[in-house]
Amino acid sequence: VRSDTISRLAAEIHDARRHARTRLVLGHGGGSFPHTPAREYSIQRGILSTDSYRGIVLVQDAAAKLNRIVVSAMLDVGENAMSVQPSGAAISENSKIVHWDLSVIKKLLEYDLIPVVYGDVGIDLRQGCCILSTEEIFRYLAMGLPVERVLIGSNVDGLYDKDPSVFSDAKQIPSITAENASRVCSLIGKSPGIDVTGGMRSKIGTLLDIVRLKNEIRCEVIDIREPNALKRALCSQEVKGTTVRAG
């Protein structure tokens, strides 16, 4: 666990909310916590054998453990953050959430608490189980809540036409809209640290789904390794990254 990074990001969120009191849903991926058992049991492919049941519960446990660390960091900086366990309430079909009662999340936002969701295992009506990526969770929340922005904090400052760690002439793509979406998507290779949720290609695909379904939403992928990038983005200041918009 990179405790220093988690604490720094929690502090940036807290700082940002002192300046701009935006209501916020926080989501975090699982990193190595759930990805390790998820990969071992191929949970993203569904229930394949009786072993898969063990995989489901190990992924849930690992995801929830990391969530406790993130929520603790938020509580420590003085934010009123509360876990909302996706696997305890969401129902999916082919890894897409089709039902999730958002009453609790709506109430938490009304109270100005910060619901904290996370990449998790999911109950799936087609394949038995699935991986609920944070982006897929954001997609479902964006449909059911009055969302203005979706901010994806990453370890890259957006999208490149080639892998920037390999090609020195890789160019950053500052903006994706309906116009250049298909061309950009064909450029995106599988991201280096590929995870069970499909990496950057799948992330961008989900962000495009979001802006197609709700034109007014602006999505941004920013590099939150950069100190204060998250804080500045939350305060609507200019941050280098890739935006995804309807047009």
Next chain:
Amino acid sequence: VRSDTISRLAAEIHDARRHARTRLVLGHGGGSFPHTPAREYSIQRGILSTDSYRGIVLVQDAAAKLNRIVVSAMLDVGENAMSVQPSGAAISENSKIVHWDLSVIKKLLEYDLIPVVYGDVGIDLRQGCCILSTEEIFRYLAMGLPVERVLIGSNVDGLYDKDPSVFSDAKQIPSITAENASRVCSLIGKSPGIDVTGGMRSKIGTLLDIVRLKNEIRCEVIDIREPNALKRALCSQEVKGTTVRAG
């Protein structure tokens, strides 16, 4: 945390399920974990001031921390246990759950996984927030699931007409039905280690609600400090305690 006791009880559940493969929902109270912030912020009385919001998130965090310990113990003995966070999905009115989509819990039972619920904070439409006691959670689950038995593991072998730690002539009450319910309830004092969920009086009241609403359910309060009492009760063997039945 009494890790030894938690591990022993997990092992008893595992042993019992090797003999009698009953489908099971496991619930645990919060003990000192959430009760400490719950009492400090009077969460059981609802949102009283802006401080209450801090109380809500501290109770959720504490309850979920203990839940991770319980689920880990279950996983360690080889049971496929999965957390289901009540505060993430249940909506209450005056501390009674009025809405909770049980689709995930039903699917987990269909898969023969063990959903693990727990005493938690709740979103309450009347008072803003509340404490969801494990008994209240069991009451709601008993209404929505095909439940046969509700087993309450306690640190006393059922109900006494007086506090047995004070009065040497205290008599154990082996059975409560509609016939003796009102007489028995008037006898029950507040239990010694009173908690924010109302102690034994409230527990028995909720069990009576359960058997009134679903006559076929049998509730039992047993002393699980006694080694193998939980295992034997799960295997439907005779265990000293108090049963609560419709008639």
